[in-house]
Amino acid sequence: MRILTLLLIIPFLLAGCGSSDSESAKHDDSDMMIYTSIYPLQYFAERIGGDKVSVQSIVPPGSDGHTFEPTTKELIEVAEADLLIYNGAGFEGFIEKAKESLKEQEVKFINSSAGIEPAGDGEKSENEEHDQKEHHEDHGTEDPHVWLDPLLAIGVSEMIKDAMVEEQPELESEFEKNFDQLKKDLLSLHESFQKVVDEAEGNTFIVAHSAYGRWEKRYGLEQVSVSGISPSHEPSQKEVQELIDFARSNHISHILLERNISSNITEMIGEEINAEILYLSNLESLTQQQLDQGEDYLSVMHTNIETLRKALN
Template sequence: MKKTMLATLTIVTALAMAGCGTANTANTSPQTDEGTSKIKVYTTLYPLEYAAKRIAGEYADVANIVPAGVEPHDFEPTAKDMVALSSADLFIYNGSGFEAWVDNAVKGMDKNKTTVVNTTEGLSLLEAAGGHDHDHGHEGEAAEAGHDDHKEGSGAQGHGEHKEGSEAQGHEEHKQDAAAATGSTEEHAHEHEHDHGGTDPHVWLDPTMLKAQAEKIKSALVEKDKAHAEAYEKNYQQLAADLDQLDKDFADMVSKSSKKEFMVAHSAFAYLAKRYGLEQVAISGIDPADEPSPSEMKELVEHVKEHNISYVLFETLASPKVAEVIAKEAGVQTGTLNPLEGLTEEEAKAGKDYLSIMKDNLEMLRAALK
């Protein structure tokens, strides 16, 4: 509560200060080759920054408000950040409760200057899963018509039907037993689910969902800068083609894999699992800071052994400690599955981007699903 109040006070103070500085920043806007000022775009999440840069090209300055190497779940904007946001032409955020500070920030923005884009508005979102949960490929409905077309004939439907039977019932009984033994952990997980508005925000890990977010970004750029609408449309189409190919590559890989279940550090991969008919077993809930109790740790180790899971997958911006302990106890390997909530400083310096990291994720899953 104190942290939230402090963040709110910082935002209000910064926005009050920003009124004096906005005019000066407008006079120093970079110029395009045509001599006109570039529009300023701020994003709250790396995949949105990637999409915005791809679409905007040379006609906008795009920056992510969360620095490289910072876990976005823990991010709170500084007064300097808020002054920068007050000069934005476009402010693009993920929505679905992911950025807890955004609501207060948006309230203080000058809507005549800054267009605010909630990129998950209107999308079909999944419910947030707690820790030590099983996210099935059949949960929820497709975010867009046709998203599941490629799964017909690939075995995804049969996989979903099987899970709706005895396996799904067993999973539910298993979760009820764990909840009874670890009431405080379950309550803590629900607190974090509430922070996310009860929905899973990690939509960008389904390439088709990021494509839908990118289309919203394109539309906002066109509305703000009609002079370059043709360029924005062309760039969007190129990005959409890349995402369509990535989607096809994942579908092809999964169709040739013998397993459909993978274990991850926190439940960031429900949209990816849903898209390709996979099952995510998560050590922690939506927030990677949530940790399982000792009894849950024991159950996870047993689950790895019983289900012949060969990898326990952790991520880049959160501690791998728990995943490493489970892997060691179960006698299996560890690997990295990147939720792309942000780039590490090393990834940024190496020129990694959304596409290259998602291809790395594809290869890691290929190994884990053998």
């Protein structure tokens, strides 16, 4: 019902605003207009584009990136963009619908994780209704939170840079220069991360939702999550008891919560085992408070590393 409404409304609303001459109009605009699905992609695009691009994220501050759905009005705004950069790997619940709704528009969809590893193809029959949990299970152990690995983030940024160069080839040298600087920052972030892991006593942490599979793969850490990969999944009483037993027998003294996802069960487990509560950011969105304080991808990742330093020692 909702999809049908979108399909009917969007072409109608756009017909009136002269989008047919957008091909010539597009390049007269000085700024390339980019929408990203989530915050980290916005950060990478802003670093690469500098003052030559205007970038906005679709998932708003403080939201859970898995289940967020843009409204029709928001999708109509996206239709004005040159690029829509998304994470892919089955992360965004709304992306297929957005593609369908915007297929008559000029906006180019860029799957920024496509170059990183062979993606699960994510194909489904069109009529199939599925929730995020099912969707993620289709992707097996592939964790879609690729931006949390600084080295994979370099590959993601390179995809974004290439798409921007294709859009505005005359700015190639500027985009390349900015990308090189970003790459240096991401490499240095990786080195800090590796150092903390090398010096840590333990490697296991308990966290609300399992966004950190990429840290397991890259740094040999082990996340034990309360809700699994989809934040909306509630664990059974038995699973909760197993987590409590696990924490006790492994002398876990910290519990990691996430500010964009409330998890009463995780807090309850923390109280039960008398653990100190710390916060990790999965960066699916920044909170309004983080934005107000001028935090960005790099500063939040450094805070995450410091949080791990506490939680693993």
